[in-house]
Amino acid sequence: MKHFPELQLTAVGARVLGCLLEKEVLTPDQYPMTVNALVTACNQATSRHPVTSFTASEVEEALRQLSDDYLVTRMLGGRAPKFEHNLGDLLALTSAERAVFTVLLLRGTQTAGELKQRTERMHDFASLDEVEEILTGFIEYPHGPLVERLPAGGGRRVETFRHLLSEDAGAEPEADFDAGADWRQEMEQRLAALEMQVAELKAQLGE
Known part of the structure; x- marks a missing residue:
């Protein structure tokens, strides 16, 4: 297994890993995450730079590569596959x-x-x-x-x-x-939470 700094992620892979780390802390009830939820999280219009429009197939390919690098695990069971990160196994x-x-x-x-x-x-x-x-x-x-x-x-x-x-x-x-725009940060937080809820509802409807 490579040391963590030797791993070179794609832009999509870095964004997916970041989203898994973020949502585990901020929305633990929605973690591990489905592909649909990850697509929405990656493409959020807030708290992201640059703003992206990754497709489900791009996110799935990134998850495959992250899995090959032991950074992501696919969880079995449930109606839709979910994914969690393994960062703690490589980097304390x-x-x-x-x-x-x-x-x-x-x-x-x-x-x-x-x-x-x-x-x-x-x-x-x-x-x-x-x-x-x-x-x-x-x-x-x-x-x-x-x-x-x-x-x-x-x-x-x-x-x-x-x-x-x-x-x-x-x-x-x-x-x-x-740095003083506290009101904007609050609105970003609310919008991000709503986007995650919509993603989960879409995923449930799709299932």
Whole structure:
């Protein structure tokens, strides 16, 4: 089995893995996830960058590849197959580390400040220093770096960070991020929850 940093995921695979990690924490009653639920989660218009339109066949292929890399397991039983991640078998993460890693998978290149705010639903960081300490740990991971630090310059006003598990890891950060837009984050949370409920209803109807 390869060390985790040696694995190179596709853009779809990274998004699927991120969704499984996120939904296990935020909507545990809807985890493990069906293919239909994963398609909806991957293509959410909120809390994702870039916004995508992956098809069910693309998500299924990503799940197959993730399974080959021991990152995903298909659960037997039930009317529709469901999937869960095996990240803990390859990479031991604290809840704080997992929150940062999940948001990097879902939203690509970000500043430490953006990561602190965007991880609030999964882990409440007391300070920015805690986030930066985790990022440094990912950069200095013993078996090879999981994260890369991008210094300010070339259009970037401050240093940013991106994961190294796929070549297409969202090299361009999101534009016009407003760290004070608490109302927008609340609306994103509500919309994401509604999207998951709709996905599950569609899946049940399809079954």
